[in-house]
Amino acid sequence: MTKDERRLVSPWNIANVLTVIRLALVPFFVVCMFLPGTGWRLAALAVFAVASLTDHLDGELARRYGLVTDFGKIADPIADKALTGAALVCLSLLGELPWWVTIAILGRELGITLLRFWVIRHGVIPASFGGKVKTVLQIAAIVLYIVPGMPEPVRWTVMGAALAVTIGTGIDYVWRAVRLRRVAKRVRGE
Template identity: 65%
Template structure:
């Protein structure tokens, strides 16, 4: 009779090359394709760049849902997914600024926040894991929607000027939420470090 407790066995790890990770990698591959299309002239290429960006953004939503629903979460995915997200939005923002469609200060502010907070979360890992911000999903949605509007050839639509102002408005909202969530991360990081420091002091005093 076996004395091994099946409940004590570790849960099987999801394979590295699962559908969620494949979608994440495909999003990374689409980034240079998107940038290439953006620098080609003609309506067809504009629509192609817009389509690639939208498809890549959709894969971001799909791969996360698949990973959680089918237990396909891997350490590789945890690292690659946010990198793919930031590569996609960062490339789009930079190209839009290069082409004069978006102010450089907006692009720089968003990129500094995105990569700055990523480095901050890594730096405080020894104190604990910082949970995702409650406004993170809203930030991502606003960024994707704003960029998508900028990428679409608005001159095809009636009342082009109205849609341009809509694009500016959504981007302003995206920038505001991006900076606000960045501030909340900094506050959370300070609280985490202080809490661990206070705990260490108490433990030392009790010894």
Template identity: 60%
Template sequence: MTGAPASAAGGSGARPVRGGELGTAAVGQASLWNIANILTMVRLLLVPGFVMLLFHDGGDEPVWRAFAWAAFAVAMITDLFDGHLARRYDLVTDFGKIADPIADKAIMGAALVSLSVLGDLPWWITGVILFRELGITLMRFWVIRHAVIPASRGGKVKTLAQGTAVGMYVLMLTGPLATLRFWMMMVAVALTVLTGLDYVRQALVLRRKGIAAERVAAREAVIAVADASVAESAGETPGGVDAGAAVTRTGAAPRGPAEAER
């Protein structure tokens, strides 16, 4: 596949360029029914199906837990691809901007809460992860008027660690594998906390820089208004021509109404 189909780009028929990326003419023309949004919707639909499979027969049936793991794995895989496809082929839409993070939080939150309800995962782990995810989401909105907090490499590693650990808890593992999944979850929790603190630091720095830039812009606007007032009081005409200069060029000052009558 060298480029997005015309239908996926809003029917513009723009020719793919630069290794499959659409040109600037196609930006903002993505159709709602593109592959990235479809993957996001599939992930949203998998959430209730995953929960039903996980709780089937009281959540103690290994086969049904394996089916639940498969649904969870598909959801996590679509999470890896939909954002990449949207950016690479200019398929970003307002729906995708809203639905993608909701789908991400929904599948992970559903898994964590369900595992804690079943007694497989301590509630404090669920609380720490959910608190971090909700807090960072709110913080993004807090600084969005100043800047966008970019996804860091640590955040991507955190997501991978969370998905791996939660997936191992969905499966009914015993022996050394059960011990391994515990330590994997500890790594995921540590990354969750550390990356969360890093996001807080980034948010504070970006907000401080944004406020400073706004103050500089406001100061420059005040100076510009003051300069305009000084220029106006100095006698500049609306066209930028000084009245004295007009006298010099014409040899006489412009006649007023009384002189015109004479």
């Protein structure tokens, strides 16, 4: 699809609608997390699961049917960070997840977002396989923390893997951004 064809795609397409729904579900998830009782915790799990599924589905639909828009490129990562960030902060506020884990993951996410803006004029760094693994591990770890009565060793094992991959892919992203800037400067003769 060319740039001109992409401009003709309406921002009001199914992929973007799913992204907006995911963003709109975040406050409902947060409310469910703080209401007492197992029923509300399971409701939070259901909201998180539905929102997480829209993350996969919106990207798949956008690529498959040529629904990629500038709005989607900006809104999708914001919705992703809002959902996982809200979940991690809720879990830490509830005393179920150490704050240092939340800070490490959110710090990496914020840092990579800022890094993307730093290199955007030089090019786009595509999502890596490691980034996709990171997302899956983060979602799985959060789900295990939301599920009532999940054994701590299971939670910690998956969260530890998510944290390790999150930090590792962050380092990889920094390395690729630095290389991209160097190549762009050489091409421009700077």
